[in-house]
Amino acid sequence: MSLIKPVSGKVYPVAVTASGVTITSDSGQEWLDGSSGAIACSIGHGHPHVVECIRRQLETASFLYRTQFANEPAERLAARLCDKLGYASAFFVNSGSEAVETAVRLAQQYWREAGQPGKTRVLSRRISYHGATIGALGLSGHWPRRRSCGGGLSGDPSLPTPYCLRCPLGQRPDSCGFACARALEDEIRLHGADAVAAVIIEPIVGASGAAIVPRPGYLKAIREICDRHDVLLIADEVLTGLGRTGAWLGMDHDAVHADIVCLGKGLNAGYLPISGVLVDARIQDLLTARAASFTLGHTHSNHPVAAAAANAVLDVLESEDLIARAASTGAYLGARLQEMSEDLPFVGDVRGRGMFWGLELIHDDISYAPFDPELNAADCVVRHAFDAGVLIYPAAGFIAGSAGDAVIVAPPLNSSHAVIDTIIERLAIALSGAGRELLVRRNAPTSNQQEPSCP
Numbered sequence: 372m373s374l375i376k377p378v379s380g381k382v383y384p385v386a387v388t389a390s391g392v393t394i395t396s397d398s399g400q401e402w403l404d405g406s407s408g409a410i411a412c413s414i415g416h417g418h419p420h421v422v423e424c425i426r427r428q429l430e431t432a433s434f435l436y437r438t439q440f441a442n443e444p445a446e447r448l449a450a451r452l453c454d455k456l457g458y459a460s461a462f463f464v465n466s467g468s469e470a471v472e473t474a475v476r477l478a479q480q481y482w483r484e485a486g487q488p489g490k491t492r493v494l495s496r497r498i499s500y501h502g503a504t505i506g507a508l509g510l511s512g513h514w515p516r517r518r519s520c521g522g523g524l525s526g527d528p529s530l531p532t533p534y535c536l537r538c539p540l541g542q543r544p545d546s547c548g549f550a551c552a553r554a555l556e557d558e559i560r561l562h563g564a565d566a567v568a569a570v571i572i573e574p575i576v577g578a579s580g581a582a583i584v585p586r587p588g589y590l591k592a593i594r595e596i597c598d599r600h601d602v603l604l605i606a607d608e609v610l611t612g613l614g615r616t617g618a619w620l621g622m623d624h625d626a627v628h629a630d631i632v633c634l635g636k637g638l639n640a641g642y643l644p645i646s647g648v649l650v651d652a653r654i655q656d657l658l659t660a661r662a663a664s665f666t667l668g669h670t671h672s673n674h675p676v677a678a679a680a681a682n683a684v685l686d687v688l689e690s691e692d693l694i695a696r697a698a699s700t701g702a703y704l705g706a707r708l709q710e711m712s713e714d715l716p717f718v719g720d721v722r723g724r725g726m727f728w729g730l731e732l733i734h735d736d737i738s739y740a741p742f743d744p745e746l747n748a749a750d751c752v753v754r755h756a757f758d759a760g761v762l763i764y765p766a767a768g769f770i771a772g773s774a775g776d777a778v779i780v781a782p783p784l785n786s787s788h789a790v791i792d793t794i795i796e797r798l799a800i801a802l803s804g805a806g807r808e809l810l811v812r813r814n815a816p817t818s819n820q821q822e823p824s825c826p
């Protein structure tokens with residue numbers, strides 16, 4: 372087998388078709404896609420409108436290089452996103468990691484053009500995931516991935532994550548006064564505001580924390596601190612952006628406007644690799660006034676076929692009213708997950724928003740102690756779910772100190788209640804099976820090879 376796989380030596384089933392919310396293997400086995408792949412396929416698989424738009428663009432112009440030509444699909448995509456979401460400009464790359472790196476470089480360029488070249492440092496949080504490239508991983512508090520990278524990462528993801536269940540500052544939500552947000556102010560003072568370009572946050576923590584939703588007011592507090600110290604706010608909405616949480620952007624839940632937004636999974640919905648950044652007028656105007664050259668980008672930046680796919684995804688989000696549907700179906704999904712977990716003592720928390728939910732797995736429902744990492748509890752649940760015919764996503768990391776497991780349930784935004792019911796049925800079977808297995812194994816833990824918990 373020549374293709375490198377996430378776990379070498381493991382035999383993966385071969386999927387031959389994917390349609391709507393169902394994936395079928397060459398042996399005829401079927402799975403419901405309860406995690407939209409890697410929380411990407413937000414409008415389901417094989418949507419005919421997207422397929423048709425991709426085909427048409429391929430027949431029209433399959434590749435145009437951005438330093439030589441403007442292209443209509445990318446221009447239209449930028450204009451639509453900027454109009455809808457209140458930004459001045461957009462730029463497209465291939466992956467969420469590249470979108471994050473583009474955002475960082477833009478922030479640094481902004482300060483250079485503004486005459487403050489010392490503002491280069493980017494602050495980030497201890498539980499976070501911003502991508503797998505060296506720069507994006509350097510900002511990420513996804514410790515299994517960081518460790519697997521060996522040394523050489525820059526970045527210091529040290530800000531506390533707004534995680535009230537296990538408050539990193541030992542505070543209580545009713546009396547803390549957003550101490551986790553105020554820690555940003557301390558950190559900016561520590562380095563000096565003249566050294567800090569930006570802070571990057573996920574509005575709802577994704578792959579490293581399994582849908583950690585901040586309390587209302589947290590994002591506003593972060594915005595205010597950024598404004599007070601002239602630090603840019605980068606919202607990493609690669610996972611949350613374009614409907615996943617029941618709003619166009621995750622930041623909308625607190626009515627906060629970031630200076631730069633990273634988009635990814637919600638933009639491409641898994642069809643073709645396209646991610647991007649949205650840029651606020653304050654930054655764009657300065658760059659335009661300075662006639663700054665924009666040297667970022669890759670061979671396939673602003674790719675016409677990928678942009679046609681993303682335009683088609685936007686068409687579907689709008690015509691099928693999927694943002695509102697994600698909010699209402701998501702409330703149903705959340706209620707069903709809560710109800711299902713009531714009798715499962717090892718599910719310590721059910722949290723999320725819209726069509727993005729996390730189940731935190733605990734070893735002890737009194738102390739809330741996490742499972743021993745050796746048990747790979749998240750992978751165990753994912754495996755049982757796979758066997759029961761539903762795909763979910765592991766989020767093993769350092770959610771609880773130096774351990775912590777969770778799984779993510781995030782089906783396509785256009786899933787019906789009937790599909791949600793079947794996902795819950797299969798998940799209940801999987802969780803019971805995994806619970807039994809973990810009970811046996813925790814008395815005799817063995818070392819397993821761990822699957823990566825991010826894409």
Ligand SMILES: Cc1ncc(COP(=O)(O)O)c(C=O)c1O
Nearest residue numbers: 466467468500501502577609610
């Ligand atoms: C919030 C966030 N940012 C960035 C990334 C990286 O995106 P990609 O895997 O497309 O590089 C991810 C991927 O999971 C993500 O969840």
